[in-house]
Amino acid sequence: MANKKDKDPSIIASLDIGTSKIACVIGRATEDQNLEILGAGSALSEGVKKCTIINIEEASKVIARAIEEAELMAGQEIDSVYVGISGIHTDGINTKSVVAINNKNREVTQEEVKRAIDIAIERVTPSDREVLHVIPQQYVIDDQDGIKNPIGMNGTKLGAYVRVITANYTVIQNTIKAVSKAGVDINDFILGTIGEAELLLSPEERDLGVVLIDIGAGTTEVVGYYNDSLMFNGALNIGGMEITADISSIYKLTLQQSEKIKKMYGHAWPSAVSETETIEVQTVNKRIKTIKRRDLAEVINARVEEIFESVRKMLTSSGMYDFANAGAVLTGGTALLQGIDQVAEEILDMPCRIAFVENVGGIADAVKSPIYAKAVGILYYPVKKGNIILQSQKPKISGTLEKLKEFFNNFFFGE
Ligand SMILES: Nc1ncnc2c1ncn2[C@@H]1O[C@H](COP(=O)(O)OP(=O)(O)OP(=O)(O)O)[C@@H](O)[C@H]1O
Ligand SMILES: [Mg+2]
Structure with a gap:
């Protein structure tokens, strides 16, 4: 070493x-x-x-x-x-501020940008939160919007639109x-x-508008981009663990067994699974239980639908939904669940791909x-x-x- x-x-x-x-x-x-x-x-x-x-x-x-x-x-x-x-416990908020460009040349320098950002942060950061990121979305000089780098430009007023990401x-x-x-x-x-x-x-996706969804074991986290800017971030307390817990309680199997059959035979899109295929598992009291793979898929599908319905609600209420022109990209371990992209497409009503x-x-x-x-x-x-x-x-x-x-x-x- x-x-x-x-x-x-x-x-x-x-x-x-x-x-x-x-x-x-x-x-x-x-x-x-x-x-x-x-x-x-x-x-x-x-x-x-x-x-x-x-x-x-x-x-x-x-x-x-x-x-x-x-x-x-x-x-x-x-x-x-x-x-x-x-x-x-992470959060994000879009905020904006306007400052006067009052130096001699009426030219934007780092000084004006810093003032604008300072004001924007002050407005939205309570004392019990830590600022993780300050991400500018766009600047506006007088009536000209969509500016990515305002330094060196002339005008009388500088507006800054930023997303402030905080954590507990x-x-x-x-x-x-x-x-x-x-x-x-x-x-x-x-x-x-x-x-x-x-x-x-891809830069093209971020420009056109896209949401990234990470479905892990305990949480589902979402970020949204539009015009190559971060517009939204949010999280839900639901993930693959809940799918496993459903299998466990419906089939009376241990969490370990349920996790195993979810990964080996699980499918989120029931109609893609043969109606006759069965799986045999040993229960805790050593009995052999026969499970129809299609039924297992129905159990999984119900929870996966719930996850995407919650994501859709979060995207709609934040206003991000209408900007996701390039659709959704799925990641996190639960993205490995077969058929999950089909459920995502159906519930979110947008094209979805799984990212490796x-x-x-x-x-x-x-x-x-x-x-x-x-x-x-x-x-x-x-x-x-x-x-x-x-x-x-x-x-x-x-x-x-x-x-x-x-x-x-x-x-x-x-x-
Ligand atoms: N092949 C598979 N099919 C279905 N689910 C799977 C598969 N492989 C992994 N998973 C699930 O993915 C989850 C783990 O994913 P990941 O490692 O992204 O979570 P994590 O980062 O630990 O959790 P979180 O991000 O929620 O804190 C588990 O719920 C697991 O069951
Ligand atoms: Mg994770």
């Missing part, structure tokens, strides 16, 4: 704290802003409920295990990680404790789904599954935003100030 002192700063790592597993991915940021995968590891979650840490001690052990596995594969030790933040302060604090107990520093926090969006969505991790080099096969999409996305995001050279060894708690720095460094679109 490499000595800590001769560490290559281009080698970075991520942590995805999920309901069912904690994943760590180690990669190298290349000079042409791409990501090479060096190693990946995962361990079954403990001390985590609905992707939120509820037991620091237990969670830190699992984090350490996932990191160790990834280090072994990479043949490389790491001492810091980018940590994904997920779940219903206590959840962040507990995450910091668990990660540092596992022996690594935190480079930054990243909303996992925007990393996935960077990785899995592509666009990365190195041992890409190790992270191809949608189960790893978030951990890879969390690593891909700082690479694409050109943040890697700024990496410091000290933990950076993602305060508003840090986020503004990120914003100035990276967020003038089209540059």
Whole structure:
């Protein structure tokens, strides 16, 4: 293993704290802003409920295990990680502000942009929340809208439209404790789904309007883009775990058995399954139970429909639904469920595709599954935003100030 002192700063790592597993991915940021995968590891979650840490001690052990596995594969030790933040305690709000351009030349400088962003954030961030990202959507100078980079342009008024993404302060604090107990520093926090969006969505989809849906074990998270800007993020406390629990309670099987038959024989689109096909499973009292595969699909279908109905409701009430012209992209482990794209198309009434991790080099096969999409996305995001050279060894708690720095460094679109 490499000595800590001769560490290559281009080698970075991520942590995805999920309901069912904690994943760590180690990669190298290349000079042409791409990501090479060096190693990946995962361990079954403990001390985590609905992707939120509820037991620091237990969670830190699992984090350490996932990191160790990834280090072994990479043949490389790491001492810091980018940590994904997920779940219903995250939030996002679109906000706007207007400031006067009152310098001598009436030209927009960083000063006016910073003032506009400051005002926009102040309006929407309560004190018990941590700002994760400040993402500009567009600028308006006098009556001219749709401006991606206003610096150097002339006018009298500058308007800024931004999305501010926040997370619950206590959840962040507990995450910091668990990660540092596992022996690594935190480079930054990243909303996992925007990393996935960077990785899995094409620029054309983001421009035309698209939603990305990550269905994990305990949560379903959604982000929406339009005009190449992040317009929406949201989360629901429902996922693959609920499908497994339904199978368990209807067929009186253990959760482990139910999980196994869901993965092996499960289908979300009943009419695609033969009416005569059966599965034999042993119940807890050692009896053999025969289950019709079509019936199993009906059970799964009911819950999957409920998930997409809730997603549709969330998209409709936020106004994002009408902007998803390119449809929906599915990821997360539950995206592996057969027939899920058909249910998504039917309920959301838009084209849907399942995304696998592509666009990365190195041992890409190790992270191809949608189960790893978030951990890879969390690593891909700082690479694409050109943040890697700024990496410091000290933990950076993602305060508003840090986020503004990120914003100035990276967020003038089209540059
Ligand atoms: N082949 C499969 N068919 C059906 N479901 C599957 C399959 N493979 C994995 N899953 C489900 O995917 C879920 C795990 O996905 P993932 O690893 O994305 O979740 P997580 O990140 O741990 O959870 P969350 O994101 O909700 O916190 C489990 O519910 C599991 O049953
Ligand atoms: Mg997940």
